[in-house]
Amino acid sequence: MGNVALQLERSSAGSIAPTETVIFDTTIFSDGNISYQSSTGVLTFHVTGRYLINWAVSTQGSLSTNGITFSLSSSQSDFLIGNSPERIGEVSGNGIIQVSAAPVLVSLVSASTANVTFAPSVPVKASLTVTDISPGDTNNTSLCFSYSQMAHIIDQLITLYPASVMSVFTTNINVVTGTPDQLYISPEAAGGGLFILVNSSNQYEAIPLTAITAIYAGDNTVYSPSITYLPAPQPLPHGCDTDLLAAIQSYLPLNTEVLFQLGVTIQASGSVYRNEYGILVLSDADGNTPIFIMPEKIARIITDPAALVQQSSNVSIINTANTAGIS
Numbered sequence: 001m002g003n004v005a006l007q008l009e010r011s012s013a014g015s016i017a018p019t020e021t022v023i024f025d026t027t028i029f030s031d032g033n034i035s036y037q038s039s040t041g042v043l044t045f046h047v048t049g050r051y052l053i054n055w056a057v058s059t060q061g062s063l064s065t066n067g068i069t070f071s072l073s074s075s076q077s078d079f080l081i082g083n084s085p086e087r088i089g090e091v092s093g094n095g096i097i098q099v100s101a102a103p104v105l106v107s108l109v110s111a112s113t114a115n116v117t118f119a120p121s122v123p124v125k126a127s128l129t130v131t132d133i134s135p136g137d138t139n140n141t142s143l144c145f146s147y148s149q150m151a152h153i154i155d156q157l158i159t160l161y162p163a164s165v166m167s168v169f170t171t172n173i174n175v176v177t178g179t180p181d182q183l184y185i186s187p188e189a190a191g192g193g194l195f196i197l198v199n200s201s202n203q204y205e206a207i208p209l210t211a212i213t214a215i216y217a218g219d220n221t222v223y224s225p226s227i228t229y230l231p232a233p234q235p236l237p238h239g240c241d242t243d244l245l246a247a248i249q250s251y252l253p254l255n256t257e258v259l260f261q262l263g264v265t266i267q268a269s270g271s272v273y274r275n276e277y278g279i280l281v282l283s284d285a286d287g288n289t290p291i292f293i294m295p296e297k298i299a300r301i302i303t304d305p306a307a308l309v310q311q312s313s314n315v316s317i318i319n320t321a322n323t324a325g326i327s
Helices: 143-160 240-251 303-313
Strands: 004-011 024-031 034-037 042-045 049-062 066-072 079-084 091-097 104-110 116-120 124-134 166-171 174-183 194-200 202-208 212-216 256-260 264-277 279-281 292-293 298-302 316-319 325-327
Touching: 004 034, 024 034, 049 066, 066 091, 079 116, 091 104, 143 174, 143 212, 143 240, 143 279, 166 194, 166 316, 174 202, 212 264, 240 298, 264 292
Parallel strands: none
Antiparallel strands: 004 024, 004 124, 034 042, 042 104, 049 091, 049 116, 049 124, 066 079, 066 104, 079 091, 166 174, 166 212, 174 194, 194 202, 212 292, 256 264, 256 298, 264 279, 264 316, 279 292, 316 325
């Protein structure tokens, strides 16, 4: 379950007519993924997900024939009613809004048949909180997004270079070499979790995406301009993983000559050919022998031109544990 995304309160007295929107005059907390316009009372959900909204209104009285009734109304036709048979006192309600295509607008409106007067004797006349209860998906964490980005790339590499002998560098000293077979997706899952290659002994080797530090596309391969990338979530989710991936992306502009330490034994060097959120590509100016790198697996970044002068015209990745290098 996520953290509270928004907390609003109303302290102003007065009344509200049928179909009018409750105006909250104080924002107690907001995390940035949901915005609130106090002049209209409208909440805007900028990110897809599942949100629980709780609200309460303290009332002084009403002549409404359906008790005191309020509803969460959205631009995607949600109308979630909360009501009380009493015509005085507190009325509360809650509802779940599933945002599949952002942005979505939501407001708390009066569904009573007559004016409702806010209780003047209490300091808080109305309150509303929003909690993100989305299941784990690529919009909840940048780390999950990064793995989805890699899965998206792997799926394309299999199609573009089906006969290429690729090298998959992992978080331990192992380097898995073979022709790409498939991105395995469990029947119970929505995305790929294993990259499967066929090795020289005709065995299937499956590598969890979480163990991959880099993928060398193979000798004589050239980066294809048809490769696409998943767009980064907007706005980016809050978290230390976002801080890391965003920092690496902004720190390494295109054409930067760089040396990466990937874990204990893996080094990759070359020019930054593509820099997308959740993935980096090293290659030369012509896109030869590209290396696809998971940025969260980078342990060290060296950009001293003097130290990289020997690498300025090529791209390489090497396992220093067994000195089996690819250049």
